[in-house]
Amino acid sequence: MASPFLNSRYADITPYVPGExxxxxxxxxxxxxxxxxxxxxxxxxALDDALVRGLGRYADPHCMPLRAAVAEHFGVDAANVFVxxxxxxxxxxxxxxxxxxxxxxxxxxxxxxxxRDYCGTFGVDYREVPLxxxxxxxxxxxxxxxxxxxxxNPNAPTGLAISVADIARIAEAxxxxxLVVDEAYVDYGCETCVPLVATHPNLIVVQTMSKSRNLAxxxxxxxxxxxxxxxxxxxxxxSFNPFNMSDPTMVIGIAAMKDxxxxxxxxxxxxxxxxxxxxxLERRGFTVLPSLTNFVFATHPTLRAADWNDGLRQxxxxxxxxxxxxxxNWLRITIGTTDEMDVFLAAxxxxxxxxx
Numbered sequence: 139m140a141s142p143f144l145n146s147r148y149a150d151i152t153p154y155v156p157g158e159x160x161x162x163x164x165x166x167x168x169x170x171x172x173x174x175x176x177x178x179x180x181x182x183x184a185l186d187d188a189l190v191r192g193l194g195r196y197a198d199p200h201c202m203p204l205r206a207a208v209a210e211h212f213g214v215d216a217a218n219v220f221v222x223x224x225x226x227x228x229x230x231x232x233x234x235x236x237x238x239x240x241x242x243x244x245x246x247x248x249x250x251x252x253x254r255d256y257c258g259t260f261g262v263d264y265r266e267v268p269l270x271x272x273x274x275x276x277x278x279x280x281x282x283x284x285x286x287x288x289x290x291n292p293n294a295p296t297g298l299a300i301s302v303a304d305i306a307r308i309a310e311a312x313x314x315x316x317l318v319v320d321e322a323y324v325d326y327g328c329e330t331c332v333p334l335v336a337t338h339p340n341l342i343v344v345q346t347m348s349k350s351r352n353l354a355x356x357x358x359x360x361x362x363x364x365x366x367x368x369x370x371x372x373x374x375x376x377s378f379n380p381f382n383m384s385d386p387t388m389v390i391g392i393a394a395m396k397d398x399x400x401x402x403x404x405x406x407x408x409x410x411x412x413x414x415x416x417x418x419l420e421r422r423g424f425t426v427l428p429s430l431t432n433f434v435f436a437t438h439p440t441l442r443a444a445d446w447n448d449g450l451r452q453x454x455x456x457x458x459x460x461x462x463x464x465x466x467n468w469l470r471i472t473i474g475t476t477d478e479m480d481v482f483l484a485a486x487x488x489x490x491x492x493x494x
Contacts, residue, residue, distance in 0.1 A: 147261065154255040157458055166481045168472040169456040171294075171323075171433050172354040175404060175475065177390070178397035181353075184389045192385060199380040200372075204388040207395045208360050212332050217365040220372065221391075223382050225322060225346035225359030228371075230256060232342060232361065235374040236316055237262040237286060244285040246275060248464055250294050250320065269296070269464075273427060273435075277304045281311040290320040292328050295460065295470040297429030305331045309338040318342045323431035325350035325405050326412070332362050339364045349432055350405050351394040358383075358391040408432050412473045418483050422490060433472045435465075440493060443469045449489035455482050 140149070157170035167174070205219040222228035233256040237243050245253045247266040257264045267279045273296045280287050287308060292299035309317045321343055324330050332343050342363040348354040361371065375382060394401075412434060416426045419436050426436045437443060447459040447469055458470040471482065 148259075151258050152255065154252050158456065160456075163454065166455045166474065166478045168433075168474055168478065168482060169458045169470075170354070171349060171431075171472045173349075173352050173404075173432075173472075173474065174478065175352050175407075177352040177356075178394050178400040180393040180397045180400070181390050184393040185386065189386060189389055195385075196381055197383060197385040197388065199376070201383050201388060204358075204383065204391050204395075205360075207392040208362075211395050211398075212330075212362060214332070214335065214362060215365070218335065218362055218368060220361040220363070220368045220375075221383060221388075222359050222361075222375075223387075224348065224357035225320065225344050226252060227357075227382065228344055228359040228361050229253075229318070229320065230259075231371050231374055232318055232344070233257070233260050233262060234378075235370050242285040243288055244280070244283050245288040246293065248273065248293075248296060250290050250322075253288055269293075274298055275300050275304075277307065280308045284312070284315070286316040286318070288318040288320070290322065291331070292323050292326075292430040294323065294431065295433070295458065295465065295468075296435050297323075297427055297431040297433060299328045299430045302329050302331045302334065305341075306334055306338065309334065309341050313338075313340055316340050316342065318344065320344045322346050322349055325401065326432050327409055327430040335362055335364065339366070342367060347391055347394055350401055350408075352404060353390065353394055356387055356390050358387060358394075408473050411476055411479055414476075415471070415473060415479050415483070419486075422486065433470050435468050435470050437468045441490060443467045446486070446489055449492065450482070450485050453485040453488060455485045457482075 201221045202216060204221050205216040208219045209216040220228065222231060238261055242263040244265040244267050247268045265285060267276060270276050275289065275293060277300055305319060317340055319331055321330055322345065324345065335341050335343060342361050344359065344361045347356065347358040412429060416434055419426050424436045424438050426434050429435065443459055447457055450457055460466065
């Protein structure tokens with residue numbers, strides 16, 4: 139129940155609902171696209187005594203060391219990098235800075251739910267563009283759209299992706315319209331569109347360290363765009379929360395960004411386990427979309443997704459169920475370690491056995 143002081147503009151707000159984090163027992167958590175695998179060993183090594191002694195001072199509000207590390211990784215200038223407290227904050231600043239009033243947006247009808255919440259919070263008019271029947275993105279619909287465009291590539295929760303060439307088509311169709319590409323899952327087998335930023339000044343590419351760099355608990359996100367767009371974002375940030383990144387967070391991010399070998403090792407393990415889990419689910423009669431992420435999206439002809447999800451939870455396994463049109467008979471399963479996925483598959487077998 140809201141207090142009598144809540145601004146009337148938020149009276150009908152619908153907050154985003156994250157994956158649950160229950161503490162009543164030990165669970166195999168496959169519901170939030172996070173990981174139980176530790177981040178790069180370089181992260182621990184970077185957290186030294188000197189860093190702790192310096193916590194009495196404010197961090198660099200321009201976040202230049204972290205921006206420089208991201209820039210070096212992608213071969214761009216630090217002026218092309220904006221960083222934030224997770225990609226959700228980065229996306230929030232984008233919605234706040236560029237959308238609202240006459241600046242409307244469109245995004246897929248089945249996608250990251252936070253986009254609707256940003257629109258509700260910041261008073262942005264939006265339109266949902268239906269995915270095709272097979273859940274693939276309707277590229278032509280976004281090419282023709284008049285509004286600013288926001289897409290996840292690969293998409294969530296479907297795991298499907300479009301090509302860099304298709305992204306270029308969408309960007310080039312209306313140079314006076316922004317295209318925001320959320321690449322939270324790009325490192326699991328998809329090609330980044332960051333190189334397009336140099337020739338497409340209306341493109342913003344957003345990434346996160348929460349997924350492939352195993353840093354969900356650190357919350358580090360960034361955007362790569364033209365220096366003008368980055369300047370706009372920094373102006374908005376400095377009008378709201380200049381010190382949005384702590385020194386420990388930035389040090390962690392720099393260490394993780396530089397350890398490319400560990401990144402590849404971790405993503406390769408996830409890809410291998412994703413392929414194995416997909417094959418095992420298909421062998422059990424499930425349909426699994428061809429994912430390029432750290433999760434799979436699956437359905438079964440006789441086992442209702444809600445019942446599957448409830449049965450898994452009773453057996454100590456958490457997955458993500460969406461009670462919304464088009465996907466209410468699908469379940470999203472984060473790809474964990476081999477041991478975690480074995481527990482998931484065994485629990486799934488037990489749930490399937492109840493149908494016999």
